[in-house]
Amino acid sequence: MAARKTNKNVPLAVDLDGTLIATDLLWEGIFLLLKKNFLFVFLLPIWALQGKARLKHEIAERVTVDAATLPYRPEFLAFLKKEHAEGRRLVLATAAATPFAEAVAKHLGIFDAVYSTDRYRNLASKAKLKMLVEAFGEDGFDYAGNSRADIAIFDEARKAIVVAPDRAVRAWRRKHNPGSDGDAFFAAPRVRFASYLRMLRVHQWMKNTLVFVPAILAHDILYHDVFGRTFLAFISFCAAASSIYIVNDLFDLQLDRRHARKKKRPFASGELPVWFGVCASGALLALAYGVAALLPTEYMLVLTLYLFVTTAYSAALKRMLLIDVLVLAGLYTVRLLAGAAANATPGSFWLLSFSIFFFLSLALVKRYVELRNAPPEENEKLAGRGYLGHDREVIAQSGVASAFGAVMVLALYIDSDSVRTLYAYPWMIWPLCPIVLYINLRIWILAHRDQMHDDPVVFLLSDWRSIMMILLGGVMLMTAGMR
Structure with missing residues (x-):
């Protein structure tokens, strides 16, 4: 009981970034600011040159x-709530900007005071230590932290509470011989290898197999040089796509955390730090262009177009009514262009036309499912999108019409001179029309029944009926091409 009384009489200062929360609000603030207006990217370096305190202040003033x-x-957090319930004074002492820190303190309702970074002082490390000593005296407070910047404070605190420590703090703790004076320790959950795979969205790489389609339909894929260049394009596109997926996740942190499934993503959940995502995205982008350098210049241009459009989509276009789904359909078509460009061949008009209609239908399914699954408070407008709840029927009608448009293009292609040149038995390709129609209409029916994954392309590549239909279509194409 004596120890408990002693603790009750000694305030506990709590760090925020990395300690109380598994993220860094400076990094999050930067992405919130850029999402609000990407032109702030030019002001960020200017603010940073004036000091970290100024940078944090300017960001927090705007988001x-x-x-x-x-x-x-x-x-x-459960430990802090218990301490608060027992009457202990809790102080939030953080290098985060004051508006951010006060928002957290107000939400939790357990802190008696907030000390944070203002316009002129970055409250980190020695500056934080000085403030705590002035407020509570030497050895007059306990401190909870996690990073190298907290070590100076640990050394002067009565007790150190280590939470999710970085490498420097782990080394300090081993040297400090924890536990001898009642110090507490809260370990961070171990980061699983699967988290890195989810960060990369490896399951989405199947979409990039579209780069093989032009060579397959041109009957050139079995040539070693064609296959080699196409495979390099696939690797490059996978790296580029993962880079953009990471950036998209960083832009959408707050939206993802409100989503039942997306809140479990590595960055939204805090399993991986935001700074790591920035570094990983840059490395993947370098890999994408490094591989692209081995391919024709046309491929490099298509890759750059893809990256430009996807970045614009993440920053703004995804919130624009109908523009978002048209862009999504276009991005699938760009993959086909990339496959053609990798071998310095022109893209097929028929293939590109079919792609636009087919993938527009799937993009509309994605929005339809999101609207159906939106929580009641978002019935008026889907968060982060340009759609209202009662737009569902129009979206469904447009999506089904687009599916029929894709089949119409396919039928016209089958009856064209191009098919008679490439295939010995063109009539064997006609069943592709009902196959494509079956795949697309089935997706729409399942979406209407609330039985659809919110990414129809992922569903398409994991649903055994759809896979069987795709394989059947492939067999028909191969058979029709035999001479």
Whole structure:
């Protein structure tokens, strides 16, 4: 009981970034700011040159964080709530900007005071230590932290509470011989290898197999040089796509945390830090262009177009009514262009036309499912999108019409001179029309029944009936081409 009374009489200062929450609000603020207006990218270096305090202040003046959805560390938060319930004074002492820190304190309702970074002072490391000593005296406070910047404070605190430590703090803790004076420790969950795969969206790489389609339909894929160049294009596109997926996740952190499934993504959940995502995205982008350098210049141009459009989509276009789905359909078509460009061959008009209609239908399914699954409070407008709840029927009608448009293009292609040149038995390709129609209409029916994954392309590549139909279509194409 004596120890408990001692703790009750000694305030506990708590760090925010990396300690109470499994993220860094400076990084999150940067992406919130760029999402608001990407032109702020030119002001960020200017603010940074004036000091970290100025940078944090300017960002926090322009964006707000949703404190309710931040990835709090549950065990440590439960500990703090218990201490608060027992009457202990808790102080939030953080290098985060004041508006962000106050939002967290207001949401949790357990802190008696907030000390944070203002316009002129970055409250980190020695500056934080000085403030705590002035407020509570030497050895007059306990401190909870996680990073190298907290070591100076640990050394002067009465007790150190280590939460999810970085490498420097782990080394300090081993040297400090924890536990001898009642110091507490809260370990971070181990990052699983699967988290890195989910960060890369490896399951989405199947979409990039579209780069093989032009060579397959031209009957050139079995040539070693054609296959080699196409495979390099596939590797390059996978790296580029993963890079953009990461950036997209970083832009959408707050939206993802409000989503039942997306809140479990590595960055939204705090399993992986935002800075790591920035580094990983840059490395993947370098890999994409490094591989692209081995391919024709046309491929490099198509890859750049893809990256430009996907970045614009993440930053703004995804929130624009109908523009978003047209862009999504276009991005699938760009993959086909990339496959053609990798071998310096022109893209097929028929293939590109079919792709636009087919993938537009799937993009509309994606929005339709999101609207059906939106929580009641978003019935008026889907968060982060340009759609209203009662747009569902128009979206469904447009999607089904687009599916029929794809089949119409396919039928016209089958009856063209191009098919008679490439295939010995063109009549054997006609069943592709009902196959494509079956695949697309089935997706729409399942979406209407609330039985559809919110990414129809992922569903298409995992649903055994759809896979069987795709394989059947492939067999028909191969058979029709035999001479």
